[in-house]
Amino acid sequence: MSLRLLQHVGVDGTRSVIAATSAGAAFVTGVDSVCALAERAIADGTDLAGAVAAYGTGASVDIAAELAAGRLMSPIDHVDPAHVVMTGTGLTHLGSAEGRDKMHRAAADAEKQTDSMRMFLEGVERGKPGPGERGQQPEWFYKGDGSGLVAPGAALEMPDFAEDGGEEPELAGIYLIGADGTPFRLGLCLANEFSDHVTERHNYLWLAHSKLRQASLGPELLVGTPPEHVEGMSRIHRDGAVLWEKPFLSGEANMSHSIANLEAHHFKYDLFRRPGDIHVHFFGTATLSFAEGVTTREGDVFEIEAAPFTLPLRNTLTRAAPRLVSVKAL
Structure with missing residues (x-):
């Protein structure tokens, strides 16, 4: 069991x-x-x-x-949110390059292979190395710290300057760094990695900006060996009706990289092996409503569900009030 x-x-x-x-x-x-x-x-x-x-x-x-009743929290947290590191990898799933390519080709020669497609194909070729081998490093991004982790059922808030607030249904690995610097995988969670795809589409060099957003984890941390095949459903509800839905696949059988390879390239950096830190690492997706022309708006409800998780992840989209940040000289 x-x-x-x-x-x-x-x-x-x-x-x-x-x-x-x-x-x-x-x-x-x-x-x-x-x-x-x-x-x-x-x-x-x-x-x-x-x-x-x-x-x-x-x-x-x-x-x-x-x-x-709203009494389930995120399945992982830390007494100091600054010691939770949220990161992720993209272009890791079979088929994931197609959606990204649609976004980036507008700024690229249609006859020329995009950087996204090249990175995806390199992952297909060398993303699942054998024992003792170092595989191809994936696309990687920083998402934030634990202050951006939203409880299941709570609202996902896009900043006032955001161009978009879009779902990303995927799996996230949860890790605790031991006293000797060893990363321990606690398990996997269902996740909504929540990104700004309009900002990313404008210029792929803005990917880093587009990822500095909140994220939400499903309430269950699945312990043990990661499942090879995960099949779920991603939906957007609007005004009480289903606006969009599509199945999504995850697990190593549907990925161009092994989880071990993604972990090796994340934890190879000393600063990610600080004892006592928690890491939430999003493994990527190939299913986006944005890639199919959906424009989200405030009040939409994202819903993600997948076996073997028994509970869904639901979050309502909201927008923060405008705020202009200024810097003061001392």
């Missing part, structure tokens, strides 16, 4: 961890965060399932009801 971990906050503000399997869900006794649970597992030389067993479980809980 696959183990899923969730973080819960009660009406009185008390935090708890929930362990869920196909047999049901129950509160884990004596621990108030997935990070603390992972630290216990590392210290004991066991895994997360072993740490859950060491703490034990108590009262059963209906996780769907708790999600509906």
